[in-house]
Amino acid sequence: MDEKVSLYFEEHGHGTPVVLIHGFPLDHTIWNPLVPLLEGKARLILPDLRGYGKSPVTRGTYDMGLLADDIKEMLDGLNIRQAVLVGHSMGGYVSLAFARCYPERLLGLALVASQAAADTPERRQGRLQTAGEVERRGVKSLAKTMPEKLTTHPDLVEPLRQLILQANPAGVAGALKGMADREDMTRRLSEINVPTLIIAGAQDSLIPLEKSREMERLLPRGWLVEIPNAGHMPMMEAPEMVAEALFRLLEKI
Ligand code: MLT
Numbered sequence: 103m104d105e106k107v108s109l110y111f112e113e114h115g116h117g118t119p120v121v122l123i124h125g126f127p128l129d130h131t132i133w134n135p136l137v138p139l140l141e142g143k144a145r146l147i148l149p150d151l152r153g154y155g156k157s158p159v160t161r162g163t164y165d166m167g168l169l170a171d172d173i174k175e176m177l178d179g180l181n182i183r184q185a186v187l188v189g190h191s192m193g194g195y196v197s198l199a200f201a202r203c204y205p206e207r208l209l210g211l212a213l214v215a216s217q218a219a220a221d222t223p224e225r226r227q228g229r230l231q232t233a234g235e236v237e238r239r240g241v242k243s244l245a246k247t248m249p250e251k252l253t254t255h256p257d258l259v260e261p262l263r264q265l266i267l268q269a270n271p272a273g274v275a276g277a278l279k280g281m282a283d284r285e286d287m288t289r290r291l292s293e294i295n296v297p298t299l300i301i302a303g304a305q306d307s308l309i310p311l312e313k314s315r316e317m318e319r320l321l322p323r324g325w326l327v328e329i330p331n332a333g334h335m336p337m338m339e340a341p342e343m344v345a346e347a348l349f350r351l352l353e354k355i
Contacts, residue, residue, distance in 0.1 A: 153273020
């Protein structure tokens, strides 16, 4: 039985609940540039996933379904019946797991620099190897190599490195193992019946644009917004364009 945890979260604004779920190995602060742009239009809820930021750390594998359950528990605690989920990268994998387990709780969805596909066998092996290294030696080598892959904006590289350096090794390893085991959700996209915004940075070196185009084709109510001059972190690299796309999503709810 997986240990239950209460997630740390921050809240801003009033209106339709919008949960912004960060990617790996980051925390809720990646969404800060969007807060002043969106808080006048919605109730923003920014959790730290289990193992990240100020949320409790547990050992073991963080299944995407387990992380989705944590979000559901958080919503229950807030008495929120339905919400829009905005998931960045791994947060998108969590959002897709939530959509599968709790479709009745979903008002709308945004997948930011994310994908429905599972890992290739090589990627899976690489993740498990990294998880072992992080467990033995900590997050230093990840913090050395990952920031340049996340962004095309030189001024964001150091702040992202500092964020990764703060990550807890058990949280990092748990999420790596959970991502390695995640299910391919591609065939399930046709079952998602809420408005679904896909946001992709045109220069994302981690998730190819083709993955986003494929999701757009398969999602019954999906549409893609490509952000030029952004990599894997469009909410930090081009917050105005991301906020604009999220307004359009809120208009459809
Ligand atoms: C993320 O940004 O959450 C990760 O890069 C996702 C992944 O490694 O698949």
